[in-house]
Amino acid sequence: xxxxxxNPHDIETKSFEIIQSMLKxxxxxxLRLQIIKRVIHTTADxxxxxxxxxxxxxxxxxxxAVKAGCTLISDTNMIKxxxxxxxxxxxxxxxxxxxxxxxxxxxxKKQNMTRSMAAVNKAAQLPGKKIFVVGNAPTALYRMIELxxxxxxxxxxxxxxxxxxxxxxxxxETLWKTDIPSIMTRGRKGxxxxxxxxxxxxxxxxxxxxxx
Amino acid sequence: xxxxxxNPHDIETKSFEIIQSMLKxxxxxxLRLQIIKRVIHTTADxxxxxxxxxxxxxxxxxxxAVKAGCTLISDTNMIKxxxxxxxxxxxxxxxxxxxxxxxxxxxxKKQNMTRSMAAVNKAAQLPGKKIFVVGNAPTALYRMIELxxxxxxxxxxxxxxxxxxxxxxxxxETLWKTDIPSIMTRGRKGxxxxxxxxxxxxxxxxxxxxxx
Numbered sequence: 001x002x003x004x005x006x007n008p009h010d011i012e013t014k015s016f017e018i019i020q021s022m023l024k025x026x027x028x029x030x031l032r033l034q035i036i037k038r039v040i041h042t043t044a045d046x047x048x049x050x051x052x053x054x055x056x057x058x059x060x061x062x063x064x065a066v067k068a069g070c071t072l073i074s075d076t077n078m079i080k081x082x083x084x085x086x087x088x089x090x091x092x093x094x095x096x097x098x099x100x101x102x103x104x105x106x107x108x109k110k111q112n113m114t115r116s117m118a119a120v121n122k123a124a125q126l127p128g129k130k131i132f133v134v135g136n137a138p139t140a141l142y143r144m145i146e147l148x149x150x151x152x153x154x155x156x157x158x159x160x161x162x163x164x165x166x167x168x169x170x171x172x173e174t175l176w177k178t179d180i181p182s183i184m185t186r187g188r189k190g191x192x193x194x195x196x197x198x199x200x201x202x203x204x205x206x207x208x209x210x211x212x
Numbered sequence: 213x214x215x216x217x218x219n220p221h222d223i224e225t226k227s228f229e230i231i232q233s234m235l236k237x238x239x240x241x242x243l244r245l246q247i248i249k250r251v252i253h254t255t256a257d258x259x260x261x262x263x264x265x266x267x268x269x270x271x272x273x274x275x276x277a278v279k280a281g282c283t284l285i286s287d288t289n290m291i292k293x294x295x296x297x298x299x300x301x302x303x304x305x306x307x308x309x310x311x312x313x314x315x316x317x318x319x320x321k322k323q324n325m326t327r328s329m330a331a332v333n334k335a336a337q338l339p340g341k342k343i344f345v346v347g348n349a350p351t352a353l354y355r356m357i358e359l360x361x362x363x364x365x366x367x368x369x370x371x372x373x374x375x376x377x378x379x380x381x382x383x384x385e386t387l388w389k390t391d392i393p394s395i396m397t398r399g400r401k402g403x404x405x406x407x408x409x410x411x412x413x414x415x416x417x418x419x420x421x422x423x424x
Contacts, residue, residue, distance in 0.1 A: 008326055011376075011379065015376060044380075044401045044402070077293045080293070081290045114219075165226070166227050168256075189256045
C-alpha cells in the first residue's frame with residue numbers, strides 16, 4: 001500500500017494533466033481555462049466545461065481586484081474555510097462571511113428576510129474593493145442584484161454559483177442579465193467547492209503574475 | 213424580484229420533493245435514501261444515486277455513534293465548517309480537523325508523509341467513539357486503513373468520499389475491501405460537500421429519533 005503517491009504537489013500536477021487530456025477540444029486559454037480545470041479538479045465533473053459562463057473581461061476584473069488586496073465576501077462559512085489562506089495573505093486579501101453573525105440574524109428576523117440577504121446588506125457597507133462569492137444562497141445573489149441596481153452596492157465582480165433546485169438557476173440567470181462582471185454556472189449545479197475552486201484559481205494566477 | 217421564495221425551510225422542503233420525483237425507481241428507503249437525497253440536494257448531480265455505496269448496516273453504526281456523542285474527525289476544514297453545529301450540539305458531538313495543526317505539519321515533515329496522514333495519526337490517539345469523514349485526501353483514507361489493519365485505530369465508521377484523479381478511486385476501493393463500516397462514492401467523484409451532506413443527514417435522523 002506504500003506505493004500510493006504521497007506528495008500533494010505531484011498529485012495536483014498529475015491530476016491537471018489528466019484533466020487537460022480529457023477536456024473537450026476548446027479555444028479557451030489563460031485564466032479562464034485554469035478556472036475550468038480547477039473546478040473539474042474539485043468535482044471530477046466534466047459537465048462544468050459547458051456549465052461555467054464568463055462575462056467578457058471578468059477574469060481581468062477579478063485579477064485586478066485580488067492584486068489590489070480586495071475583500072472577499074462569501075455566503076457560506078465552508079467557502080471562507082476553503083479559500084487558500086496562504087495565497088490570500090500574499091495578496092493582502094481579507095475574507096468575510098457574515099451569515100452566522102448575531103446582528104445579521106436579528107436584522108433578518110426584523111426585516112423578514114433570509115440571513116443570507118441580511119449578510120449581503122452588512123457586507124455592502126464595507127469600504128474598499130469587494131468580490132462576492134456565492135455558492136449556496138439564491139437569496140444572497142438576488143439581494144446583491146437588487147442593491148446594485150439601486151446604487152446600494154459597489155462590487156468589482158461576483159462569483160455566482162449557488163447550487164440547488166429552487167431558485168438557484170433563476171438567480172444565476174438574473175445575474176447574467178445584469179452588467180455586473182461575473183462568473184456563473186448554468187442550471188442547478190454549483191456549490192461551495194466550485195466557488196472556492198474559482199477564487200483559488202484567480203488568486204493563484206495573481207500571485208504568479210506579481211511574482212511572489 | 214420580490215416573488216422569490218425567502219423561507220429557507222420552504223426551499224428545502226420543495227427541493228426534496230423535486231429530488232424525490234426525479235430519482236430513478238429504487239427499493240432504498242430510510243436513512244440510506246435520506247443520505248442519497250441530501251447528497252443530490254448538495255450537488256444537483258443525480259449520478260450520486262448510483263455512485264454512493266453503503267456497507268450493510270453502516271447506517272445503524274453511524275446512528276449509534278452520533279447518538280452516543282462520538283467525535284467526528286474530518287480531513288478538511290471545509291468539512292468541519294460545513295457540519296451542522298446545531299445538530300452536533302444537540303447530540304454532544306465534537307468535531308475535529310487536525311490537518312492545519314503545527315505539530316501535524318512537523319510530524320509530516322519528519323516522517324516524510326502528507327499532513328493528511330499525520331493528522332490521522334494524531335486523531336487515532338483520541339479516546340472514545342470516532343467517525344472519520346474524508347472528502348479530499350486519499351492518503352488520509354489509506355492511512356486509516358493501514359492503522360486499522362495493524363490494530364492502531366478504533367473507528368465506528370468511515371465516510372470515505374475523497375474526490376480526484378490520482379488515488380481517490382483506488383483509495384475508496386481499498387476501503388471497500390476492508391470490513392470497516394463505511395460509505396463511499398465509487399469512482400472519481402466525491403468531495404467536502406458530499407461528505408458534509410452524508411454526516412448531516414445522519415445527525416438529522418439521530419436528532420429526530422431521540423426526539424429533541
